[in-house]
Amino acid sequence: MSTPRELPVIVLVSEHHLDLLVDEFGRYTRDYAIRGVRSAAAAAEVLAEVQAAGGQVPLVVAESVLPDAHVLAAFHSWRAVMPTARRLVVAHSSRFRDDGQLLRDGLAKGKYDAFLLMPRGQRDEEFHNAVTELLSDWGSTAADPEVDTVRIVTPVDDTLSLAIRDFADRMGMPARTYSPDSETGRAVLARVQRAEADLGFPVVEAMDRAPVVARSVRDVAISIYGAPSDIDVDSVIDLVVVGAGPAGLAAAVYGASEGLSTVVLEAEAIGGQAGTSSMIRNYLGFPRGVSGMRLAQRARSQAIRFGTRFLTGWPVTELVVGSGGVPHVVRTDGGDVAARSVVIASGVSYRKLRVEPLEALVGRGVFYGAAMTAARELEDQDVYVVGGGNSAGQAAVHLSRFARSVTVLVRRDGLASTMSRYLIDEIHYNPRIAVRPCTEVVDGGGDGRLEWLTLRDTASGASTRHEAAGLFLLLGADPHCDWLPTEVARDSRGFVLTGRDVPKHSWRDGLPPGNLETTAPGIFAAGDIRAGSLKRVAAATGEGASVVPLVHAWLQPGGMTPCSPTP
Structure with a gap:
């Protein structure tokens, strides 16, 4: 019998209205552990404790005024500990208008995710609709699904398996990968309609349809949607x-x-x-x-x-x-x-980079597009994003929740002419993201997957080599x-x-x-x-x-x- 997994932790931070918030978040206690504290320092201790235990924090909710730190400075420090957590500021009705004005610039620059009026009575569904949206966003991009719609059985998490999982994620179908020796893996393999000689991987079971031995993403799509x-x-x-x-x-x-x-x-x-x-x-x-x-x-x-x-x-x-x-x-x-x-x-x-050593590593550390599934595999790694449009900016922000560092590479002298202002501001205030203008990728490689890149300064012509676990190419249309x-x-x-x-x-x-x-x-x-x-x-x-x-x-x-x- 498997050991129950620890519940993800929602952290509530408020000096004067903590009891109210704990009561409001009581509806989530079946699926989340609720931890309430009254100061930024106490919240930092809770986050460090959860991180040390290998736990997850999907959401941090902080009152707009804290006793020992500015709320945006607190979020900045908490983000370094739990970068995937969504960040919600709540304001009491007596401060909602004034604090909203003061904190508006931080919301526009991505320093936190939402600003809400603290509930003033029972069944404040507008408030909880916003909370569940944030939790849903965390669940679809940062956490492994608790219940899967697509089961991928494979002994090796190879390029095809990753592509199938990415397809499932983009289709809104929670997916998990299982070893053939696992209980679920054995059960899926037992349902495959094939001769013993046809054994192959990955085997994919989706939407309760018959499992298929997948040779391409299309095989999975056909099994679900037909022809x-x-x-x-x-x-x-x-x-x-x-x-x-x-x-x-x-x-x-x-x-x-x-x-x-x-x-x-x-x-x-x-x-x-x-x-x-x-x-x-x-x-x-x-x-x-x-x-x-x-x-x-x-x-x-x-x-x-x-x-x-x-x-x-x-x-x-x-x-x-x-x-x-x-x-x-x-x-x-x-x-x-x-x-x-x-x-x-x-x-x-997306246009091809046309650097042959890197083209050979597509799917193994090199990706065209945002490849949201791959982001989870790059925790504490250094990654690079090539492109100056909104898609590149959105990819960089998402990757920064997992990677140790994200570097955006652009051939131009900056992002102002190609990216929306709100994304430029969000990138500027994100400590994990750096922008390198006038730079292009000229080489790269690794033993079976991406390990390094060579970057060239288009102004000086100088080339430098960098360790890299991920390269995301969003090069235009x-x-x-x-x-x-x-x-x-x-x-x-x-x-x-x-x-x-x-x-x-x-x-x-x-x-x-x-x-x-x-x-x-x-x-x-x-x-x-x-x-x-x-x-x-x-x-x-x-x-x-x-x-x-x-x-x-x-x-x-x-x-x-x-x-x-x-x-």
């Missing part, structure tokens, strides 16, 4: 959306809610590149921020509620443009889907559109042209296509894949919503000839 060929081949879908990033998800929600039969094809995980963002703080309507994964899964659930069907793990290989009443055909290796209209929302991928036909015009960089950006010789009857319409009638583009788009989550969701009226106009009588099924 495009599962769609009735005799039907024609009103709207097929290629890509499930913010633009594609918005198109799915608004299209399905307007009564259009809607299918979304996604090559990787729901959320696209934005889904790897650990915390988006400037998205409208989320004052405490929202992770890209959580935003994507909420949008997916919303789209499913209206009838959208998602097929994950299937990159589109070809788009055949229909005409004369014949629908478009979207092709994948798992089957074809016939569609009256298509929205291209396949987004962009290359479009995902090699599968598009010649009928869909693109610019010199490969981005899809729409509206007045389409060359005049491709206009129809002297008029340009609609704002989000391509040169192929009935085919539209939204989000980062579109030439001239603003590379921001909010802009992408706006385009995804805005494209649906154009789709409706196309599907109206006179907009297109009624389609017949493909032969």
Whole structure:
């Protein structure tokens, strides 16, 4: 029989209202241990005690005024002990307005996560909604799940196993890795439908479906979500959306809610590149921020509620443009889907670093994108982030909760021209993050995984070697559109042209296509894949919503000839 795990500890710090806070947090005592203290020094002792015992602290709640330290200075010192803990400031009603003004700048710069009014009565659900959001964020990014939806059985935590776990995390499915000799591992292996000679790893059991011997992430996605060929081949879908990033998800929600039969094809995980963002703080309507994964899964659930069907793990290989009443055909290796209209929302991928020794270590210390799962494996290590955009800034902040140091490398002379101000401020005030301008990665290596990097100063030309356990590459955008036909015009960089950006010789009857319409009638583009788009989550969701009226106009009588099924 296994020994019960120690409960994570929520630390409450208040000189005059500790009893009130302890009482309010009584509802969490089944799942968390509540420790209340009356000073910053006493809180530091509790944090050190929990750390020494190997415990976890998901949340520290401090009153806005402490007897022995400024609350922001206290959080700064506590962060060094428990960097993954979320930080909440609560203010009594008599001080809420004044302290809110004084502490506002610290909230904007990421010195703490939320500022709330102390509860004044029973069932203050607004207060507890904020608390559970913070606990949920900690649980999805910092802690191993207590209950898993995906079980990965493998003797070695190799590149594929890590990729499968990252896919599960991005899909909002708690995942754990088990040894084949463990009780759970043996039980999963006993359920594998295979001949004894086919033994292989990893074996993945997801969503209570039959376990599969995975040779790729796609194998896991198919076992959960099926294949495009599962769609009735005799039907024609009103709207097929290629890509499930913010633009594609918005198109799915608004299209399905307007009564259009809607299918979304996604090559990787729901959320696209934005889904790897650990915390988006400037998205409208989320004052405490929202992770890209959580935003994507909420949008997916919303789209499913209206009838959208998602097929994950299937990159589109070809788009055949229909005409004369014949629908478009979207092709994948798992089957074809016939569609009256298509929205291209396949987004962009990070550019390659093109340093061969490091390309050989992708998945073994070198990662394209934020790779949130990998962050947990880098505790007390030195890591580097290459890139100057918001995605790079969000990755650096997330990694700083685990790594000993995070260094952001940019070729420019700083971050001001490429990153949002709130992220620059958060990075500046984070003691674990440093920024190295005018720097590029020119070499690196290690014995089976990343161990060192060579960095070159672009101004002086001098090169230096550094120990490194992780390299995260967020290098800008290359479009995902090699599968598009010649009928869909693109610019010199490969981005899809729409509206007045389409060359005049491709206009129809002297008029340009609609704002989000391509040169192929009935085919539209939204989000980062579109030439001239603003590379921001909010802009992408706006385009995804805005494209649906154009789709409706196309599907109206006179907009297109009624389609017949493909032969």
